[in-house]
Amino acid sequence: MDAPVRSLATKEIVLINAADSASTLFDEAAEPYQANAFPNLGLLTLGTALRTELAARGLSHQVTYFDASVTGNDELISYLEAHAPRLFAVCFSIYTANYVASARIAERVKRLDPNIHTVLGNDGFSAIWRIAMRRRAAFDYGFYGNDVVEGFSRLMADLAERRVVDLGRYPGLVFRDPANNGRIARNEEDPEEFNRLPMVDYSLTRGPFDHDARYLAEQHRSMPSLAARGARGVTIEFARGCLKFGGRRNDYGVPLNACDFCAINPGSRAMIGADAERAWAIIRSAVEQGYNYFFVTTDELPLTFWPLLNRMAERVPDWYRDMHRDDRPRFLCYARADAFKANKLHRIDLMMEQLNYDTFWIGLEAFSTISLRAMNKGISASRNGSQDMLEHNLEAVACAAQRGARIGAGLIVTHLGITPDIMETNFRILDDCLQRHAQAFMEITVNLLYPNPGSLAFDYLRMPSSARDAAGRLGLEVDYDYLRSVQGKYAEEDMIDTDELLLDFMRGCCPAVTIEQAFDYRNRVSELVSSHGIQLV
Ligand code: SF4
Known part of the structure; x- marks a missing residue:
């Protein structure tokens, strides 16, 4: 895998689809994880909007898409460890089967550097948002629901510019409310954003790892x-x-x-x-x-x-x-x-x-x-x-x-x-x-x-x-x-x-x-x- 660490000065935001946790009931020993045949559209949409927002503000952060369903979580962890000095945030797409793996990876990232932001979203998080945020100190933020793309992009860019003043202004954000003893709070989503979302940039799948070729191989196999x-x-x-x-x-x-x-x-x-x-x-x-x-x-x-x-x-x-x-x-x-x-x-x-x-x-x-x-x-x-x-x-x-x-x-x-x-x-x-x-x-x-x-x-x-x-x-x-x-x-x-x-x-x-x-x-x-x-x- 080609995973060059470009420059320590360029900060990186990694959008992650972790592979499922192992199941003793279902997994064949030869198949430790199931490769996706199609990309994670939610992450690609977030990545496209985030790139646009960062560019509009003159921020040079690199946005990386990483689907560990096609590489396994070991590759993902190696990548995060190699890139730790320049990681700005790791953002996880959660469904039930990858929640435990994602939580463990987030905890590992926080041990590497507690200043790296950790963010969760998607259906698996939305289903348990309050419990997840209460139980896992390693999670900084979450997003509830789907109509959260603009809220996510703005939060990331505001964090990069160190100008987050009011967490209540990011649609869909789940956070510990500093004004209320750290109580878990949740903002409403913004369904109006749906028709403003940018056209998805699929080239994100060809970042440091060529997911596109793997997806294609899996499509043709299945x-x-x-x-x-x-x-x-x-x-x-x-x-x-x-x-x-x-x-x-x-x-x-x-x-x-x-x-x-x-x-x-x-x-x-x-x-x-x-x-x-x-x-x-x-x-x-x-x-x-x-x-x-x-x-x-x-x-x-x-x-x-x-x-x-x-x-x-x-x-x-x-x-x-x-x-x-x-x-x-x-x-x-x-x-x-x-x-x-x-x-x-x-x-x-x-x-x-x-x-x-x-x-x-x-x-x-x-x-x-x-x-x-x-x-x-x-x-x-x-x-x-x-x-x-x-x-x-x-x-x-x-x-x-x-x-x-x-x-x-x-x-x-x-x-x-x-x-x-x-x-x-x-x-x-x-x-x-x-x-x-x-x-x-x-x-x-x-x-x-x-x-x-x-x-x-x-x-x-x-x-x-x-x-x-x-x-x-x-x-x-x-x-x-x-x-x-x-x-x-x-x-x-x-x-x-x-x-x-x-x-x-x-x-x-x-x-x-x-x-x-x-x-x-x-x-x-x-x-x-x-x-x-x-x-x-
Ligand atoms: S509730 Fe609707 S989207 Fe969900 S499985 Fe049934 S028909 Fe499909």
Whole structure:
């Protein structure tokens, strides 16, 4: 790795995606960490905005993007140690699986030099912001939510100029309030910034370490169709949020309508999107930077942002129209199964025919009505009991197969109150579906439900009555006494052992099934998927 220390005079701000902490339940010995196939768009957006802010103020700080999912944390730590004399700040993108590793790295950096600023953000931090800041003296600042890019950039630049006077003026900032005995405080986000954000500068991925080449190799390994076309993919965002983030939230701010495994931080606004012109400008910017395959990060795009897609089709820009159809960029997006209902199929047709979407990642999750209800998959909590979501799943697969779309799908093989009988029902219907439509599937993930902090499923552990009530509505059972016995741990701890979290969820929320049964069942489902020639990811 080429990691030259340029000049001690040039200060450096490192934006970090740490690799996951090891799991004894899941990790193969040969694979100590799982490389990402696409860059961390949040860090790239922060890095682009920060560079702009620093340059506008005549500050020469170097901004470095470092994704340790492609290098491992040892490389990251070596880099930070070698660069310690000029480090100004280290900023971590947090999700549950990399929180412990990130905290340990932040503590190590503080031991190297306590003056280096440490900053955290992203969904994994937003889910536990208060506990994390209370428990970890090594964390100087955090940012809650997504609409924090300008607040972050301004804070970094103000720290560099030593002119931070009022911590209350940085949107989304989480801090120890000096005016209130160091009490943990949090500023509101600023959703208005969304349409002011700069076009992402993807060259950040080619800093001291060439992440871009590694991402490309991983894309071509995991999606052979991209390799065959020589496609170069990146993540883009022109809208954000989900219909299900609207409505009431629980005491921890988690939307009660959300799917119970969903740990996306909804921010203060359920949904926000660009206009069609800006969406096309975002695409054009990425095309001009050499990319031609776009993973649109927007949640459930055809359902949540149909008016925007429709306007994009009406206002196709000349540069795109002038490209030969084969040269136009292609797109992959998330879609809910109910976006494929008969009365919405024109949306899918428009996306495929006019906007060049060729792959839909559909969270099918399960193949029985009771499983889908248990995961709160309905469009809202109140309609969860009345919609036939199994029918939506089956229709979605059939429609995608008819249209020649490729499907990536997620299957979740456990959930609140699951029983062996429910597992068998899911298996039988999935088997039948694959026998008829296996050719539509590009890849499938098969997982146990993982109760990430920030999800309703995690809150079953810190609010056991919510688990008992949700299961009771479906005639299912939880082990309420067990959940009560672990409640304090999940209400108070930040350094959560991710394996223990899964085991506690299984024992408390799925008492009719052992962890061994769950893994055996996952393996059976995986074998079924593989037997149809579908790639498991
Ligand atoms: S998982 Fe569910 S709640 Fe989360 S973004 Fe998708 S549809 Fe919305």
